[in-house]
Amino acid sequence: MGPYPGTVATPWSLTIDCASPSTLAGFWAEALGYAPAPPPPGWSSWDAWFDDHDVPVDERGDGAFLHDPAGVAPAISFLRVPEDKIVKNRMHLDLAVGGGRHVAWDERRRRVVTEVERLVALGATVLAEVPADRPDHVTMADPEGNEFDVL
Structure with missing residues (x-):
């Protein structure tokens, strides 16, 4: 039994650290047939969500979010980090x-x-x-x- 009532498995998503979230999200959207994630329920746009959560304008490009349009596969987030990739992935x-x-x-x-x-x-x-x-x-x-x- 999962951690939430009535669930069998734990919900999960994938996060990829990167230098350019929008570029990498664009590549993986095409590679996997994913699409940009819609804003969370209750907000008409990501900017509206950012405004309501006091995200500074200069930080709004620090992430990109994809989802499977069919709603089957996990979501993928891309987050800007300052360091470069230096070793082989342990997960792929x-x-x-x-x-x-x-x-x-x-x-x-x-x-x-x-x-x-x-x-x-x-x-x-x-x-x-x-x-x-x-x-x-x-x-x-x-x-x-x-x-x-x-x-």
Whole structure:
């Protein structure tokens, strides 16, 4: 049982520290099919919410927020931090576009390659194909260097 009455799991979202929240949110919105999050219920805009919560104008670009338009997947927040990324992620996203191991390797590979090409056009970079001899997945980095896999 989750921490809230009637829930099975704990509600959660993903937060990504970054240098440019709007740029990274734009990349991940395109990569995942997400959209900018609407303002919280009761506010007509994010600026209205910021005004009501006394958020200074010069801090309003310090975050960007995405949601799954279908309401199924978790929300994602991007928060500006002063430090650069310096080490490999210990947690990463897997974009499961290939369909799983029950799909023939040639078809999985075609799907993965197509998605990798799309993501490169959006600003991602290829880091490695794993394993190199018959790739099961491709490790990539988003525009700020955060690793993720396409499988």
